[in-house]
Amino acid sequence: MKDSAGRRLGPKKYNGQEVKTGQIIMRQRGTKFFPGEYVGIGKDHTLFALEPGFVKYYLDPFHPKRKFIGVSLSRDATLPTNHFDPTPRRFGHTLLDNAKAAEKEEGALHRKEYLASEGIKKEMDARRERRTTLKKEYAKLLKKLKIDVSETDIATDYLVRLRSCLRNGFLLGDAQFYSKRYIEMEYQLRAEKENLDSALIGSKLEEIEAITSLLNSSVSFSNKFDLGSFMSESEKLEARADLVKQLKEVRSNLSNKKDVKKLRGLFDGASKYLSLSDEVHLRRIYLKPILPESLGGESQVVKPRENDTAKSKSKKSVVFKRFNYETSKIEELSRDKRAFLSKL
Structure with missing residues (x-):
């Protein structure tokens, strides 16, 4: 009563035939043929192609008792590849001679990227608007502080970039270096596209260096990232010592709500000369809701x-x-x- 249908075992693709990714090459019971290069094996010992290419039946000198099936990426290639040679790989890039096809390929997006593209564009536009408003504010502030800058566009770009670096956790020296370097690289790339003279590029880089050094010595950011006039380290230490002295006096003579308001008001301008951690530390000491019994x-x-x-x-x-x-x-x-x- 053994009249069941045959399992259709055997080769499905022969030597030299072209295959696509996922196509079955051999159905078998047991490993009569072993998977070679760019060939996978299923739990029922089915061999299938992992890359598009051409089927090759071959023997490997490192495993003389085994027969292999592999996929070569080109028709002329032979398997196995030399043991010490790099494995040939397919990077998935083909040259598009047609301009329309190239433009379409360049603008193509994955489904997730396509669905998120509107939100990303809105966020980018909002970020661009915030940067333009910041640049306008910084330009007004530079005029107010009477800082003579040759090009306000470079100065405002540098200040916006410096603020974003500080917000991302960079140290002041690193933030100043990377902000200046970004503006220099941006100008150099633009100059290469426009084929500008090397002497003109050198003079422009010197101008950028002069503007950034002037701004570093004339303005500074607070711990709330607000731009203001420059304060040296000695001035910051003096201002901190005065603040601590005033805080001790007011805290020791607290009697009503006006004194509490006065105590909190001493921290209003402290962000200019205190770091964020230092300000939080002083607030925890002198604005403690309940004093310790000591x-x-x-x-x-x-x-x-x-x-x-x-x-x-x-x-x-x-x-x-x-x-x-x-x-x-x-x-x-x-x-x-x-x-x-x-x-x-």
């Missing part, structure tokens, strides 16, 4: 009295509860109001 007075146990009311207690101090681990009881404690910024 600075803001120790907590005292409240002894209940008959004459004291809740209102009279709250005028001078803040009463709160805390668990005492020694006595295993909850105690009522009081602290001076000046230890709490929100209670003033």
